[in-house]
Amino acid sequence: MSNLESIKPFPDSEEMEISFGPQHPATHGVLRVLLRLDGERIVDAKPVIGYLHRGTEKIFERETYNGTIPHTDRLDYTAAATNNQALVGAVEKIMGVTVPPRAAAIRVMLAELQRIASHTIWLGTHALDIGAQSPFFYTFEEREKILDLFEEYCGARLTLNSMRVGGQPYELTDGWVDRCRAFVDQFPARVAEWERLLTANRIWKLRTIGVGVISAASAIEWGLTGPPLRGSGVKWDVRKVFPYDRYDEYDFEIPVGANGDTYDRYLVRMEEMRQSVRILQQCLAKLPDGPVMAKVPKVIKPPKGEVYFSVEGPKGELGFYVVSDGGANPYRLHVRPACFINLQALPEMVRGLLVADLIAVIGTLDIVLGEIDR
Amino acid sequence: MSEQDNPSGAAPASPQPPAAPKPPWEEKPVLPVPRDAREHAQVRELAAAVADAVIEAVEFAGQVTVTVGRERIAEIGRACKEKLGYAFLVDLTAVDWQDRPEGRFDVVYWMHRHADSVRLRLKVRVGADTEVPSVTGVWKVADWMEREVFDMFGVYFAGHPNLERILTWEGFNGHPLRKDFPLEGIDTGAAVYPDVFPPGGGPVAGGEGE
Amino acid sequence: MTNPWVAFLLVPLVKIVVILLAVILLAAYMSFFERKILAYMQIRIGPNRVGPRGWLQPIADAIKLLVKEDIVPARAEKLVYFLGPVLVVAPALVVFSVIPFGPAFKLFGYEVAPYLTDVNIGILFILGVSSIGVYGVILGGWASNNKFSMMGGLRSAAQLVSYEVPMGLSVVTVLLMANSLSLVKIVEAQKQAGVWFFIPGIVAFFIYFVCGVAETNRNPFDLPEAESELVAGFHTEYSGMKFAFYFLAEYANMVVISSIATVLFLGGWLPPFPNWLAALWASPALAWIPPIAWFVLKMAVFLFVYIWFRGTFPRYRFDQLMDLGWKVFIPVSLVNLVAVGAGVLLIGGK
Numbered sequence: 001m002s003n004l005e006s007i008k009p010f011p012d013s014e015e016m017e018i019s020f021g022p023q024h025p026a027t028h029g030v031l032r033v034l035l036r037l038d039g040e041r042i043v044d045a046k047p048v049i050g051y052l053h054r055g056t057e058k059i060f061e062r063e064t065y066n067g068t069i070p071h072t073d074r075l076d077y078t079a080a081a082t083n084n085q086a087l088v089g090a091v092e093k094i095m096g097v098t099v100p101p102r103a104a105a106i107r108v109m110l111a112e113l114q115r116i117a118s119h120t121i122w123l124g125t126h127a128l129d130i131g132a133q134s135p136f137f138y139t140f141e142e143r144e145k146i147l148d149l150f151e152e153y154c155g156a157r158l159t160l161n162s163m164r165v166g167g168q169p170y171e172l173t174d175g176w177v178d179r180c181r182a183f184v185d186q187f188p189a190r191v192a193e194w195e196r197l198l199t200a201n202r203i204w205k206l207r208t209i210g211v212g213v214i215s216a217a218s219a220i221e222w223g224l225t226g227p228p229l230r231g232s233g234v235k236w237d238v239r240k241v242f243p244y245d246r247y248d249e250y251d252f253e254i255p256v257g258a259n260g261d262t263y264d265r266y267l268v269r270m271e272e273m274r275q276s277v278r279i280l281q282q283c284l285a286k287l288p289d290g291p292v293m294a295k296v297p298k299v300i301k302p303p304k305g306e307v308y309f310s311v312e313g314p315k316g317e318l319g320f321y322v323v324s325d326g327g328a329n330p331y332r333l334h335v336r337p338a339c340f341i342n343l344q345a346l347p348e349m350v351r352g353l354l355v356a357d358l359i360a361v362i363g364t365l366d367i368v369l370g371e372i373d374r
Numbered sequence: 375m376s377e378q379d380n381p382s383g384a385a386p387a388s389p390q391p392p393a394a395p396k397p398p399w400e401e402k403p404v405l406p407v408p409r410d411a412r413e414h415a416q417v418r419e420l421a422a423a424v425a426d427a428v429i430e431a432v433e434f435a436g437q438v439t440v441t442v443g444r445e446r447i448a449e450i451g452r453a454c455k456e457k458l459g460y461a462f463l464v465d466l467t468a469v470d471w472q473d474r475p476e477g478r479f480d481v482v483y484w485m486h487r488h489a490d491s492v493r494l495r496l497k498v499r500v501g502a503d504t505e506v507p508s509v510t511g512v513w514k515v516a517d518w519m520e521r522e523v524f525d526m527f528g529v530y531f532a533g534h535p536n537l538e539r540i541l542t543w544e545g546f547n548g549h550p551l552r553k554d555f556p557l558e559g560i561d562t563g564a565a566v567y568p569d570v571f572p573p574g575g576g577p578v579a580g581g582e583g584e
Numbered sequence: 585m586t587n588p589w590v591a592f593l594l595v596p597l598v599k600i601v602v603i604l605l606a607v608i609l610l611a612a613y614m615s616f617f618e619r620k621i622l623a624y625m626q627i628r629i630g631p632n633r634v635g636p637r638g639w640l641q642p643i644a645d646a647i648k649l650l651v652k653e654d655i656v657p658a659r660a661e662k663l664v665y666f667l668g669p670v671l672v673v674a675p676a677l678v679v680f681s682v683i684p685f686g687p688a689f690k691l692f693g694y695e696v697a698p699y700l701t702d703v704n705i706g707i708l709f710i711l712g713v714s715s716i717g718v719y720g721v722i723l724g725g726w727a728s729n730n731k732f733s734m735m736g737g738l739r740s741a742a743q744l745v746s747y748e749v750p751m752g753l754s755v756v757t758v759l760l761m762a763n764s765l766s767l768v769k770i771v772e773a774q775k776q777a778g779v780w781f782f783i784p785g786i787v788a789f790f791i792y793f794v795c796g797v798a799e800t801n802r803n804p805f806d807l808p809e810a811e812s813e814l815v816a817g818f819h820t821e822y823s824g825m826k827f828a829f830y831f832l833a834e835y836a837n838m839v840v841i842s843s844i845a846t847v848l849f850l851g852g853w854l855p856p857f858p859n860w861l862a863a864l865w866a867s868p869a870l871a872w873i874p875p876i877a878w879f880v881l882k883m884a885v886f887l888f889v890y891i892w893f894r895g896t897f898p899r900y901r902f903d904q905l906m907d908l909g910w911k912v913f914i915p916v917s918l919v920n921l922v923a924v925g926a927g928v929l930l931i932g933g934k
Contacts (some may be wrong), residue, residue: 040902040903049540049541050539050540050541050542050543053541053542055550055557055559057526057551058550058551058555058557059557061557062557093406093435094406094435095403095405096403096404096405096406096435097399097403098397098398098399098403099399100397100399103399127898130898130899131803131804131806131807131897131898131899132896132897132898132899133622133626133803133894133895134625134626134895134896136626137626137627137628138626138627141627166399167399197896198898201897201898203804203897203898203899203900204898206900206901206904207898207899207900207901207904220461220462220488221461221513221514221515222514222515223462223463223464223513223514223515236488241491242491291399291400294398294399294400294403295399295400295401295402295403296403297402302405303405303406303407304408305406305408305434305435306434306437306439306469306482306495307406307434307435307437308437308464308465308484308493308495310464317464319464319465321465321467321482321484323469331469332469332470334465334467336464336465336484340518341515341518341519344515344517344518354901354902354903356807356901356902357901373541374541
């Protein structure tokens with residue numbers, strides 16, 4: 001990392017405050033960052049959000065419990081399946097519902113496919129921001145195959161609405177398992193291709209090693225979860241700590257980085273894609289038979305009380321806090337948004353860096369404004 | 375037993391063996407029930423760490439909620455973090471129980487301890503005009519979470535470094551997640567730009583731009 | 585053939601027209617080739633609508649840029665604003681006057697040389713003229729009356745100036761080997777030596793080409809004009825034909841760097857192993873290949889490598905870019921210069 005203290009391009013520079021976004025090709029959505037710059041060095045960065053606030057939590061209070069599920073698709077819209085999984089898991093917890101094993105396996109498959117799909121978007125856009133234009137097309141090609149699988153299952157590519165309280169709405173179509181297996185078998189070779197382009201590339205390493213460093217203690221202090229936490233060396237994943245949907249029956253590892261910089265988070269996410277493949281192969285191999293829906297009442301009316309349930313989404317811990325007053329609509333349904341909390345650490349990670357590094361750090365946090373603003 | 379054995383429809387002679395227990399997803403779900411949790415391990419260690427902290431403790435669906443005093447939340451939070459090891463504040467939010475006499479809002483703190491992976495919920499009752507000490511000095515992550523609670527509910531956090539609206543815009547009048555805030559929204563035109571939009575004629579208050 | 589009106593006016597005029605047309609057309613079609621080749625590298629197709637399989641795309645782009653509204657910022661410095669694009673395009677085109685595309689040959693009994701002129705300070709002329717292009721960048725950025733264009737222009741200019749030094753030093757190694765500044769003589773020196781200069785000058789060859797990529801503001805050295813920068817750099821405020829000029833100048837500069845690299849390091853119009861395989865090249869099966877074809881082929885290889893770089897590499901951050909130029913390329917090219925000089929002395933060159 002170059003010695004930034006000794007670079008002072010304009011000797012008596014005054015600080016300049018500029019607004020980065022909200023319309024900007026590199027901010028991945030309507031994010032605005034108020035930058036205080038000293039020449040090219042960032043003195044402070046203040047993210048301003050709320051441009052995509054749609055009142056989702058208010059809308060939740062009007063819907064029935066199953067009716068809130070399509071709204072969750074639109075939170076982190078690149079990872080709809082895990083959003084669905086978090087919500088139905090929360091309602092099932094407050095209702096004391098156990099889903100059948102086949103439904104749990106289908107949920108795990110959808111979630112892991114969704115994790116790969118989300119990470120492909122992350123890789124394509126992150127590489128594009130740093131200047132490598134080709135990986136974008138390669139990763140989106142793989143994502144197309146996953147979206148085809150989703151479309152076959154639930155009719156939608158992006159906003160899936162693919163789970164219900166108590167299980168799955170649909171059985172797998174004929175041949176879905178074979179097509180999924182075909183995708184899973186060829187996918188690791190693709191990841192290896194992308195790694196060949198980037199991982200050992202001198203320019204990629206120059207742009208990502210030492211950029212956006214956050215220590216493990218800081219990461220826990222700032223409430224980071226997901227790859228930003230694991231990149232700093234904390235081996236913590238909701239799937240292992242609070243297993244749900246029978247994740248404890250699958251054999252997989254949690255990749256961890258060492259230095260907490262952008263390069264480590266990149267490696268963590270690449271390895272996560274491979275671990276997702278591993279989980280998918282296990283699911284496909286031992287997919288249980290049986291019903292896909294548990295016996296739940298027609299109208300879901302949880303008892304009075306409150307419950308929090310979370311899943312490991314591609315961005316981090318996504319949780320739902322359900323407060324029920326005994327009625328058919330949630331009294332309060334709060335989203336614990338991984339991206340919102342991860343973004344809060346942006347100033348911490350970016351102070352003292354150059355403006356070009358801000359782009360790299362926003363990319364490495366992998367934010368989706370839908371979840372930040374709700 | 376098949377019908378062929380008893381063509382006359384007489385009752386069968388021997389009792390049927392008991393059926394195998396059905397898996398839980400084929401039975402009606404067993405709803406969780408709230409229980410008092412004062413003797414629960416987590417609550418006892420909290421009571422031991424901070425004297426007279428616990429006002430009420432409930433265990434529901436395996437999660438423990440402790441109601442504590444509003445004025446002492448920062449002190450209790452610090453004790454939880456430093457003495458009891460709850461270093462990770464997972465979530466901070468609020469619930470609006472309109473018309474509740476002991477305080478309209480519940481501000482909820484959901485904490486995690488890495489050592490044995492347990493979580494604990496602290497709850498604080500706040501009225502509409504009273505303030506809550508901020509816990510940003512204890513957990514840095516609480517910064518934006520408290521800003522969101524302020525924005526959505528109007529709960530004021532004393533000692534917060536930068537208590538501004540975060541999801542709505544500056545100049546917005548109202549706290550959207552309160553129960554008396556209408557789902558359809560309010561007139562935001564005249565409220566913010568009275569010289570541009572006539573009062574009552576904003577985007578959603580029955581004006582022409584419907 | 586001695587009529588001075590023909591020899592000194594008509595023939596050069598014809599040559600100028602031919603060269604300019606060829607270069608401008610090539611620069612325009614470079615944009616097409618880039619889009620197509622980049623597209624195939626990115627598993628897509630690229631322009632394929634306009635004309636047969638998309639081949640008329642650059643014509644359509646040129647027409648569009650010509651008829652586009654010419655917006656001039658209100659407080660821009662008018663004269664300098666107009667001058668900026670001119671100062672980038674003109675040097676790029678003028679450089680082609682001394683680049684030899686082939687050896688002199690006989691046409692209808694007259695000696696014709698497929699290059700406009702051969703000055704005996706050819707390389708010096710090229711280095712000098714192409715440096716004027718930097719003015720176009722700075723003045724364009726400044727005259728736009730936009731803080732960020734100015735910054736982009738300054739950064740671009742700093743990059744261009746820094747990378748000229750190692751580029752010049754690499755060129756000097758070729759001079760040491762060829763003993764002449766004239767481009768035609770450099771090619772002939774390669775024929776006499778029997779080997780293209782990139783073999784003895786391999787380090788200089790790589791440095792020259794990489795610095796050439798930096799000189800043309802191309803990936804991986806294109807931070808000053810990247811979209812993920814604050815704005816699009818010094819040519820943000822330009823539209824219509826002026827923007828087309830900047831665009832054209834970038835591609836023309838690519839062609840310049842490629843042609844010079846071909847002449848200096850790859851033997852210009854010479855076939856591979858011109859002396860050793862002379863019999864092969866003179867055989868009736870291959871004798872019909874005109875030397876200019878070899879030139880174009882080698883130039884095409886460089887242009888392809890330009891596009892290949894764009895499809896492959898991330899871009900350097902600006903401070904890393906300057907570090908690379910000053911702390912890596914200059915020392916290496918200096919050491920290389922000394923080494924090549926010693927080699928020439930030892931081998932007993934002229």
